[in-house]
Amino acid sequence: MVLTKEELKYKPLILGIDTSCDDTSVALVRGREVLSSECSSQTELHSEFGGVVPNLARRLHEENIEEVYNRALNNNPGMINNVDYIAVTQGPGLAIDLEVGIQYAKELALRYNKPLVPVNHMEGHMYSSLLLNSKGHGLLSDTQLLDSFPALALLMSGKHTEIVYVKGVGKYKKLGQTLDDAAGEAFDKVGRLLNLGYPGGPVVSEFAKKGKRGNITFTTPMRNSNDLNFSYSGLKTAALYKAKDLREKGIAEREWIYDFCRGFVDAVIDSVAIKLRPAIERKRRIKSIFVGGGVFNSEEILRSVGRIAKEYNLNFYYPEIEYRSDNAAMIGISGYFNVLQKNFLVEKGDIEILDRNPRMSL
Amino acid sequence: MKRVILANNNEDEVIQKAVNILNNGGLVIYPTETCYGIAVDATNNQALKKLLSYKTFRGSKPISVAVSDIDMAKKYVEINEMAQNIYKNYLPGPITVISQSTGALEPPVVSKQGTTGIRIPDYELVLKLIKELGKPITATSANVSYKAHPYSIDQLVKDLPQKSKKLVDMYIDDGKLPQNTPSTILDTTMNTLSVLREGKIEFEDAILKSTLLEERSTDNPKETAKFGKWFAKEYLKGLDGAVVVALSGELGAGKTQFTKGIGKGLRSKDIVNSPTYTIINEYRYGRKILAHMDTWRLTDEDDFNRSGLMEHLKEGRIVVIEWADKFYQEIEKACRESNIPMYKISFQYLSLEKRRIKIYGTN
Numbered sequence: 001m002v003l004t005k006e007e008l009k010y011k012p013l014i015l016g017i018d019t020s021c022d023d024t025s026v027a028l029v030r031g032r033e034v035l036s037s038e039c040s041s042q043t044e045l046h047s048e049f050g051g052v053v054p055n056l057a058r059r060l061h062e063e064n065i066e067e068v069y070n071r072a073l074n075n076n077p078g079m080i081n082n083v084d085y086i087a088v089t090q091g092p093g094l095a096i097d098l099e100v101g102i103q104y105a106k107e108l109a110l111r112y113n114k115p116l117v118p119v120n121h122m123e124g125h126m127y128s129s130l131l132l133n134s135k136g137h138g139l140l141s142d143t144q145l146l147d148s149f150p151a152l153a154l155l156m157s158g159k160h161t162e163i164v165y166v167k168g169v170g171k172y173k174k175l176g177q178t179l180d181d182a183a184g185e186a187f188d189k190v191g192r193l194l195n196l197g198y199p200g201g202p203v204v205s206e207f208a209k210k211g212k213r214g215n216i217t218f219t220t221p222m223r224n225s226n227d228l229n230f231s232y233s234g235l236k237t238a239a240l241y242k243a244k245d246l247r248e249k250g251i252a253e254r255e256w257i258y259d260f261c262r263g264f265v266d267a268v269i270d271s272v273a274i275k276l277r278p279a280i281e282r283k284r285r286i287k288s289i290f291v292g293g294g295v296f297n298s299e300e301i302l303r304s305v306g307r308i309a310k311e312y313n314l315n316f317y318y319p320e321i322e323y324r325s326d327n328a329a330m331i332g333i334s335g336y337f338n339v340l341q342k343n344f345l346v347e348k349g350d351i352e353i354l355d356r357n358p359r360m361s362l
Numbered sequence: 363m364k365r366v367i368l369a370n371n372n373e374d375e376v377i378q379k380a381v382n383i384l385n386n387g388g389l390v391i392y393p394t395e396t397c398y399g400i401a402v403d404a405t406n407n408q409a410l411k412k413l414l415s416y417k418t419f420r421g422s423k424p425i426s427v428a429v430s431d432i433d434m435a436k437k438y439v440e441i442n443e444m445a446q447n448i449y450k451n452y453l454p455g456p457i458t459v460i461s462q463s464t465g466a467l468e469p470p471v472v473s474k475q476g477t478t479g480i481r482i483p484d485y486e487l488v489l490k491l492i493k494e495l496g497k498p499i500t501a502t503s504a505n506v507s508y509k510a511h512p513y514s515i516d517q518l519v520k521d522l523p524q525k526s527k528k529l530v531d532m533y534i535d536d537g538k539l540p541q542n543t544p545s546t547i548l549d550t551t552m553n554t555l556s557v558l559r560e561g562k563i564e565f566e567d568a569i570l571k572s573t574l575l576e577e578r579s580t581d582n583p584k585e586t587a588k589f590g591k592w593f594a595k596e597y598l599k600g601l602d603g604a605v606v607v608a609l610s611g612e613l614g615a616g617k618t619q620f621t622k623g624i625g626k627g628l629r630s631k632d633i634v635n636s637p638t639y640t641i642i643n644e645y646r647y648g649r650k651i652l653a654h655m656d657t658w659r660l661t662d663e664d665d666f667n668r669s670g671l672m673e674h675l676k677e678g679r680i681v682v683i684e685w686a687d688k689f690y691q692e693i694e695k696a697c698r699e700s701n702i703p704m705y706k707i708s709f710q711y712l713s714l715e716k717r718r719i720k721i722y723g724t725n
Contacts, residue, residue: 096670159639198552237614
């Protein structure tokens with residue numbers, strides 16, 4: 001649909017809920033503005049330990065959700081009465097996890113008589129770059145937003161790696177995706193085979209900064225595939241073999257590990273470039289590139305995409321660091337765009353039968 | 363004078379003075395290879411409290427500790443295989459290794475999850491100091507919350523509130539430090555190696571007692587997928603009721619490729635990709651659903667039980683499980699109790715691209 005400036009003046013208060021991943025997240029947004037964004041691991045973030053990603057032990061959505069919800073409402077339970085819509089992730093994700101969020105959202109919707117907005121988690125990542133802070137500041141104004149379509153969205157996380165053509169709000173076509181491992185997964189698995197702990201991805205990015213380019217190189221995956229799909233399982237295997245080889249040669253790990261990580265990150269950066277460029281050339285009329293997903297926590301990868309956007313004279317929109325990994329603020333904003341398209345459930349019967357969709361896709 | 367300029371003093375005397383202060387619960391500012399840090403005796407609760415009021419607001423964030431060597435570390439944390447490797451390869455150095463605490467330390471040097479971050483600074487003076495003290499010291503940067511990491515005592519003192527300044531008993535001044543970034547954090551607590559090893563033995567044991575149905579060497583990932591397709595057509599097609607296909611093999615051994623083939627063999631149009639992060643992927647074929655599971659990120663039985671595997675089996679679906687050896691006991695039990703047939707498939711590396719794949723039936 002084509003949004004109008006008039007429609008964007010409507011800024012409802014939306015409660016977003018996401019339980020599709022390891023974290024339980026709840027957020028409150030007004031239109032595109034984030035009023036609060038909470039997740040189960042937040043209080044326990046090892047900041048001294050450098051922003052360690054939550055592990056599975058925290059994947060206890062049933063136990064977490066009430067507390068995270070209360071925090072998102074600033075411990076003011078009456079606040080729910082002011083909320084206009086409840087948005088919840090319907091998929092993709094693990095069925096049993098999605099179920100918890102959907103159940104909770106349904107109960108809220110029915111008890112407080114609020115419409116329910118089912119949201120695609122990947123659409124959330126796509127719009128995470130359009131979020132504004134509580135003062136209404138962000139990368140683009142409503143006027144600029146209206147002028148940002150059509151666009152390409154590049155979504156890269158532990159679970160997903162895909163390029164999506166965004167003709168307008170709600171009109172998507174997936175141009176390419178990973179055929180095996182996602183980019184974030186490849187990062188973590190390479191971290192693991194280097195014995196750098198789990199999740200090793202952030203460590204691999206960190207170590208790459210200390211490495212020298214060109215000393216150890218990997219072949220860029222899918223260079224000759226003639227489509228816009230990605231594949232990282234071959235790169236992972238090549239990395240495994242190279243590490244084995246270096247170890248067998250008896251060279252101390254700290255001698256080669258930084259160059260190794262450098263080579264790996266460069267291959268990933270290149271794998272993105274060789275797909276993004278033809279995608280842009282195929283969709284000549286696009287005006288912007290949106291990125292989203294935890295892989296962009298790597299500033300290096302983010303900047304590499306930014307440079308390509310600049311090369312083609314495109315707007316480049318990326319989320320603030322706190323909205324790159326999974327969060328519920330992005331479910332809120334995606335809910336907002338769905339509300340503008342009148343995609344929500346009001347009738348009790350419709351709300352009751354809403355079911356999770358673990359294999360939901362854009 | 364609280365400020366001791368290292369270059370103008372005898373190092374041993376400086377260390378002795380610092381050790382005395384730390385033993386009496388005092389605060390010492392010290393240089394490291396990253397930035398100036400603040401030390402208290404990490405085993406002294408009173409001193410830790412003092413440190414927290416020095417740092418002003420920090421919420422409930424845990425504080426890392428510095429030790430002199432791996433032997434000292436072992437008294438306070440459990441060093442698993444992965445941690446051992448990191449200590450051996452990277453320490454001393456600008457890396458903090460997170461491990462499970464043994465219980466000898468308390469918050470704030472232990473996190474809510476019962477873990478502690480340990481550092482061995484690559485700084486002779488500090489290592490000597492800790493050795494002399496015989497106990498770990500705190501390894502947090504000396505700035506108060508929301509201020510920049512200090513690389514010189516002058517910069518630090520300029521940023522310090524009066525209240526914090528009063529708490530400091532000694533500044534060991536080694537001049538202007540190079541502006542190195544803070545230490546990198548390596549979390550070793552999710553060490554799946556040990557779980558895997560136990561499961562692997564069980565899995566291999568089970569294989570020995572099972573019938574070898576098929577064996578094939580494949581030259582590349584495509585052939586591995588083809589073999590998966592063949593297997594699906596030969597063994598899974600037209601089946602009614604639940605079946606478990608348990609896959610076992612190293613990272614990159616071809617488990618996902620093989621499953622891709624199974625999807626093709628069942629005529630699913632969905633893209634079969636790695637379920638490592640989702641835990642279970644679902645693909646449609648005809649009117650049925652193929653479930654594709656990965657236990658790589660699951661740490662214990664609770665995690666496993668929460669995955670939703672049982673629900674898929676109750677629905678009578680084919681479930682392919684990657685890293686099945688990790689939870690072989692649990693999977694075997696589920697199959698035995700519900701009378702569900704299981705195929706066990708092992709993947710072995712022959713070379714970069716070549717694999718040997720063996721398919722086994724029920725015991």
